[in-house]
Amino acid sequence: MEALPEPIRGDEGATILGPRNIPLERENPSLLVPPRTDHGTVPNLKYSYAAAHNRVLSGGWAREVTARELPIATELAGVNMRLKPGGIRELHWHKEAEWAYMLAGRARITAVDAEGRNYIADVGTGDIWNFPAGIPHSIQGLEEGCEFLLVFDDGNFSENATFLLTEWLDLTPRDVLAKNFGLPEAVFADLPTDVDHTRYIFNGELPPPLAADAVRAPAGPVPHAYSYRLHAQEPILLAGGTARIVDSSNFPAATTIAAALVEVEPGGLRELHWHPNTDEWQYYIEGQGRMTVFASSGKARTFDYQAGDVGYVPFAMGHYVENTGAEPLRFLEMFRSDRFADISLTQWLALTPPELVRAHLNLDEDAIATFPRDKPVIVR
Secondary structure, eight states, X not given: OOOOOOSEETTEEXXXXXXXXHHHHHHOHHHHSOOTTOBSOOOOOEEEGGGSOEEEETTEEEEEEOTTTXXXXXXXXXXXXXXXXXXXXXXXXXXSOEEEEEEEEEEEEEEEOTTSOEEEXXXXXXXXXXXXXXXXXXXXXXXXXXXXXXXXXXTTOOGGGSEEHHHHHHTSOHHHHHHHHTSOGGGGTTOOOOTTOGGGEEOOOOOOOXXXXXXXXXXXXXXXXXXXXXXXXXXEEETTEEEEEESTTTOTTOSSOEEEEEEEOTTOEXXXXXXXXXXXXXXXXXXXXXXXXXXETXXXXXXXXXXTEEEEEOTTOEEEEEEOSSSOEEEEEEESSSSOOOEEHHHHHHTSOHHHHHHHHOOOHHHHHTSOSSOOOEEO
């Protein structure tokens, strides 16, 4: 029988005598027994989708992690959504840009820009899409249904506050609709009027093949595709894993959100580093890992992450991510920026005069000479 986790470290600490949540303690060993190097007060940097409120409707479900659930996450917010086969995420738009990663299955996405140019495409597992702020769009599950992660460039975003097609028409006088569309008012007699707006995610018929679903726009298609096949990108092969980076340099539609898909092998480490341009929002796809965040002023705190968790690193704070499991650790690093940028601790020291590094760290010349001048990114 597996021993109970206890907040004991050597001769420090003591057993728990009161009420406890053992499964949660097992998932967070670094909170129960922090490394000795943790110090000071650092805000919570973890929230699990398993703890998020789920909105369940006829066509699927959606749950979100925003600044309300994770207050430190002011830059980005995320939504985990599932659509049944044929399930429709209602035609809508919002003030924030939407970046997405397909976790499983396939979907059809549609959008129209301000110039009257449209985009209709099918996306599958490992694909991403990006709709700029204000662009109307939709998502519909194909034969196998789908599940995906949506990321928005505002931590206070909520999926429950988007501009919905049916809601707008329901709140517009019918004579105005008739005049706008040049149709008899009676045509609009059966518009949905459900106060709960259950068409937010609703059942639908499977769409026809993509070629048969095409709608010709007089202005033509959008100039930059709104979707990108991230898994088709050749990965960067590293000593302890792989990385794929996507930002406006290779996906022009993504002007406000940059990302890296990182895979760390068992025993591997996403090296000590920081990001010089913005906060980092993480989503853990599979495996388990540990991250210590250095917050300056003598403060650091360690967190454990599993699949389905959201992690967060405030601007410029140093950190690493270590694979603590027996399987690969795969996660997304997300940034409210048009470009991905990080600074490697190892590279910084390697490109600094060695006598200066030696004076700081008391390392000998031979040790300093081994520091690679290229970013290791992931090490073993």
